[in-house]
Amino acid sequence: MESVHEIIETRGKQAALMADLDRRVVEAAAQYMADEESGIGFLYSGWCQAVLPHRRLPDGQPWQIRTQRVTLAVEPGLRPGPDGDLVPGGVAYGSRARLIMLYLQTTALRTRSREVELGGSLREWLSRMGIPQGGKSQADVREQADRISRCRFTFHVQ
Structure with missing residues (x-):
């Protein structure tokens, strides 16, 4: 039954x-x-062994971490500078970036889609993730989401 x-x-x-x-x-x-x-959160097992940096790196500097079984390479992308020219962006870092990655992976698996709808506004997305709206929290999420969207993440499994 x-x-x-x-x-x-x-x-x-x-x-x-x-x-x-x-x-x-x-x-x-x-x-x-x-x-x-x-609900249960889902995370690629590679993220359990190799993580994003805890602190901010200089813009343009890539991040690489090696463990026994996995190597994670994160390449920063480009973003428009104050004069409109493209300048190196930074690698995502810290707890907000890790929370965003967990949310994106969980939602993608739950909806069985590579495309994740964040919401109609940043406020709506923050609410879905359970993050307080406004102030430093909102600014941190906005910055880390921008960094994640521009970075290239590569896992090498040994």
Whole structure:
């Protein structure tokens, strides 16, 4: 026999309610499954072994970290400078960058799509990630998202 969770996932909440199951159990399971905060986060295993830098590097400087099994190379991209010419950007760093990468990977796997819809605004995206809106948090996320979007990430598995 299928579990309550399997029925809700494959056939929907209404089918689970119509089955011979305790309504309170179905409601609780459906509510839990609909809560994105209680969901599991997904991360490529390479990120567990090789991480982004904790501190800011000079703009234009690449980042490389080697472990026993994985090498991560991050190449900074270019961004428009004050005069409009392209200048080297920086490598993403710190906890905000790692949180963004976790969010992007989890959402891509959950939606089974390479394209991740961030939201209609930065405020909406911050809310989805559970980050306080405004001030330093918002500025940090904006900067790290820009850095991530311009960087090239390469994993080499030994």
